[in-house]
Amino acid sequence: MASAPFGKAVPLPVGSLPSGLCIAQSLKIPQDRKDKSIDFDRIIRQLLETPNARAIVIFANDEDIRQILAAAKRADQVGHFLWVGSDTWGSKVSPLLQQEDVAEGAITILPKRATIEEQKGQKNICRQS
DSSP: OGGGGGGGGOOOOEETTTTEEOOOOOEESSOOOHHHHHHHHHHHHHHHHHHOOOEEEEBHHHHHHHHHHHHHTTOOTTTEEEEEOOHHHHHOGGGTTTTTHHHTOOEOOOOOOOOOGGGTTOOOOOOOO
């Protein structure tokens, strides 16, 4: 599940992978929505259409993460899904406020960051014409 301008959309193959994992669905969080709760409730209903699929990989912005967790809670699915999230919710508290029970046990990915020694101390290596 991804939300557009966060990253580039990449189609995921639905079906079995050589590792034995199965991608049951590949959904996109729409960006041109008027009533956000309706869209997120629909996404949760779609995810529940595949009863044995419980792991949800989500790369999205703060608000979308908060909304999808709230929709899972409204659908009485606390503890049903196993969430794998991006650094957005791995490094921030705001997406989880009042959604802690839904997100409990989530795995988040936070890429390792390092300073490039040659650029250390340089404030602006690009010049405008």
